[in-house]
Amino acid sequence: MKTRNVAAWAAAVLAVLASAVCRGQDVSEEAGPMAQIVPRRALADYAKILSLTPEQREQAADLHQGYRAALGEAKNASNTEMKALVSREADGHVDAKPRERQQLTLAFVKKAAALEKEFFDDLKSILTTEQMARFDRVERARRREVGFRFAFASGAGVDLLAVCDSVGVNREGPAGEVLDRYETEADRALQGKETTLGKVFERAMMSEDVDGDPKLIQELVGEIFGQAFRVRDINKRFAREIMPLLGDEERPKFEREVRVRSFPKVYRTSGVETLVQHARKEAGLPPDKLEELERLWTAYSREAQGANERLASAVEAREEDVRDRFMEMMAEAWGGPPKEGEMADAFKARKTLDETYLEKVRGLLTEDQRDKAPVTDPIRYQDVAQIMGDFDEERIKDDGEE
Numbered sequence: 001m002k003t004r005n006v007a008a009w010a011a012a013v014l015a016v017l018a019s020a021v022c023r024g025q026d027v028s029e030e031a032g033p034m035a036q037i038v039p040r041r042a043l044a045d046y047a048k049i050l051s052l053t054p055e056q057r058e059q060a061a062d063l064h065q066g067y068r069a070a071l072g073e074a075k076n077a078s079n080t081e082m083k084a085l086v087s088r089e090a091d092g093h094v095d096a097k098p099r100e101r102q103q104l105t106l107a108f109v110k111k112a113a114a115l116e117k118e119f120f121d122d123l124k125s126i127l128t129t130e131q132m133a134r135f136d137r138v139e140r141a142r143r144r145e146v147g148f149r150f151a152f153a154s155g156a157g158v159d160l161l162a163v164c165d166s167v168g169v170n171r172e173g174p175a176g177e178v179l180d181r182y183e184t185e186a187d188r189a190l191q192g193k194e195t196t197l198g199k200v201f202e203r204a205m206m207s208e209d210v211d212g213d214p215k216l217i218q219e220l221v222g223e224i225f226g227q228a229f230r231v232r233d234i235n236k237r238f239a240r241e242i243m244p245l246l247g248d249e250e251r252p253k254f255e256r257e258v259r260v261r262s263f264p265k266v267y268r269t270s271g272v273e274t275l276v277q278h279a280r281k282e283a284g285l286p287p288d289k290l291e292e293l294e295r296l297w298t299a300y301s302r303e304a305q306g307a308n309e310r311l312a313s314a315v316e317a318r319e320e321d322v323r324d325r326f327m328e329m330m331a332e333a334w335g336g337p338p339k340e341g342e343m344a345d346a347f348k349a350r351k352t353l354d355e356t357y358l359e360k361v362r363g364l365l366t367e368d369q370r371d372k373a374p375v376t377d378p379i380r381y382q383d384v385a386q387i388m389g390d391f392d393e394e395r396i397k398d399d400g401e402e
Contacts, residue, residue, distance in 0.1 A: 147190035271376035354378030
């Protein structure tokens with residue numbers, strides 16, 4: 001990758017994949033994490049926290065629908081202006097106002113924030129005094145919803161409250177007091193992260209040549225990752241506190257879930273798993289080959305556990321250098337694995353494992369079955385080495401499109 005392209009990509013990361021150097025025509029994409037919609041699915045969480053009555057739930061849904069409509073109108077209006085700007089740029093016209101595209105994006109961010117505040121103010125208006133006393137928990141839930149979507153560092157996107165819910169930990173049990181403290185401390189860290197990200201976003205948007213200034217990029221990256229590491233460390237500390245308080249059935253589930261959510265780039269569905277799932281359902285293998293397929297999958301799963309643990313640890317150790325070597329590490333990610341070092345060895349071990357078992361599983365298929373199978377490849381270095389954070393695409397997308 002050329003240095004200029006690395007710088008442009010780095011600037012896109014700073015402005016969170018979408019701002020200062022983006023040339024799209026969707027203002028919400030350029031706004032990135034700075035204008036995240038309140039998702040419809042979050043209403044159920046808010047209703048549970050506030051103990052809303054059925055009538056109040058209907059009122060909340062109506063308020064949310066109005067909020068979404070207003071946000072959609074703001075987005076459409078901004079996109080119309082953005083498309084006009086893009087068209088003028090394509091025709092070779094010079095904009096009269098400097099950074100006009102970026103100013104338009106910032107204006108949309110402010111409008112989205114105002115509409116979100118209006119929605120929550122309207123929601124408060126239908127609550128009883130007793131329910132209002134719990135509204136701070138709704139505000140914290142919203143900050144977790146937003147703050148954990150863009151992790152920037154391994155482990156900084158893990159919501160331990162959500163993990164505990166997913167593995168059946170009783171909040172009223174022994175872990176309850178620890179989780180209460182976690183909710184408060186994580187919230188403070190997420191607020192700090194939000195403030196920093198907002199300042200960095202605006203600075204990146206309004207700097208004349210952020211994509212060509214490696215020193216400025218490194219400075220802004222340091223601010224972002226400093227906050228991300230703070231969130232990560234809080235998660236790690238409280239996870240250690242929670243584990244001894246869990247039962248024998250809950251503890252391994254909790255530990256596994258935290259690990260997987262901390263390193264989604266390492267633990268994402270592998271090519272081997274994709275091919276095995278296809279062979280089970282679509283390939284039409286005879287019983288003896290199905291039996292061999294399951295034996296291979298069991299063996300791969302066992303070996304992958306150790307390989308993934310090693311790779312995750314190497315990824316985490318590598319991230320410690322990001323505040324000083326961001327630009328260099330971005331280039332390295334596209335250049336392929338280094339020739340030596342723990343990251344190189346850990347990646348090679350996992351890639352070799354994938355290659356070995358992909359070949360074995362494909363060997364169970366006929367030529368026609370292989371042709372019909374999905375394209376599957378071993379893990380790629382850039383998939384785990386990119387310093388872009390871990391962004392939860394399923395949670396980021398507009399839930400109106402689900």
